[in-house]
Amino acid sequence: MNSRDFGSLRLISGVGAKAPACFLVEAHGRKFLLDLGEGPPPGRLPDLNGIGRVDALILSHGHKDHVGGLQLLERLGSPPVYATESVARALPVTVTTRTLPVAGRTELFGIAVETGRNGHAPGGIWLHFSTNGGLLYTGDFSAESILYHYDPPQQPAAVALLDCSYGDYQMPLAECWNVLAPFVARPPLLLPIPPNGRGPEIALELMRHGIDEIHVDDAMRNALRRLCGNDSSSLRPGLSDEIERLADIVRPIDGARGIMLAGAADGASGASAQLIAQMENVSEVTILFTGYINPNTPAERLTKSGRAQTMRWNVHPLLPDVVTVARTVHANTVVPAFCDRAQLSALARALAPARVTMDGPIEI
Secondary structure, three states: OOHHHOOEEEEEEOOEOOOOOEEEEEEOOEEEEEOOOOOOOOOOOOOOOOOOOOOEEEOOOOOHHHHOOHHHHHHHOOOOEEEEHHHHHOOOOOOOEEEEOOOEEEEEOOEEEEEEEEOOOOOOEEEEEOOOOOEEEOOOOOOOOOOEOEOOOOOOOOEEEEEOOOOOOOOOHHHHHHHHHHHHOOOOEEEEOOOOOHHHHHHHHHHHOOOOOEEEOHHHHHHHHHHHOOOHHHEOOOOHHHHHHHHHHOEEOOOOOOEEEEOOOOOOOHHHHHHHHHHOOOOOOEEEEOOOOOOOOHHHHHHHHOOEEEOOOOOOOOHHHHHHHHHHOOOOEEEEEOOEHHHHHHHHHHHOOOEEOOOOOEEO
């Protein structure tokens, strides 16, 4: 292998802190970005100075912190955007899209690419690039989801850019219900959630526990319908009938009653923003946030004041799941993404003997 055949991975944003996802790969004479997000905190965008034109933007999934920076595409030469059909369908019509398989093989710019379902969101994928020793980018992933299918990466990858959002956290998803159940037992309960993420998963768990008063906003109802149709390829096997039943039994939100699931997850927009405005001063309503508390949002304000409660419903990998991926692909270098630099030493111990770094560029 000639030295000129080697490429590089630049960590534009998303490593060393909870920040928008954006990574630059240069290989085979081409430049492409992996994700282009916005926030956290709201309004934060990757610094694209010095990147110039790129040949493509490749999206791992459709959450805002991975796709919310698309307004910057023109600065990159308006490249085509590669995404799965589910993710591409939700992008602005002005964006030129090209389809990636949910689970399969394709080729981009002479580089063999394998994709697999990430267990995190509809249409969400990890990507393996056959560049020299191989590069794996998981985007966000979860090996535990009761709803979304996860295809464990198997191909060797000398460099693995892995979702480490939870750092060394290890409480399994099965125990999250034990935390949620006491809140569910005391309705009315408002759960601000992402409709294309853990929202349908929590609703499924509620139905499985016999909860018959599940109220959802239009975004959640539409997400459930898509899971019955176009997004069904992201489901775990054998769930189609249950999801159709769930879509049939949920009711519209009509006042403070039952379990209410509404987007957005941080209460800053959508139905959850309207409901918080209506119910914040209604003491009978419990407000519970189940994910990352985004700075400068109603979620932060309400939890800091004590008006809202918070818990974690797992949608990212536990530390043992990260270690499993790194060892399965025989990674020599692991880049932990989406967590604070303070987690680096704990991750380095767990992932040894791989080199664990949050500094780039990295040769691939």
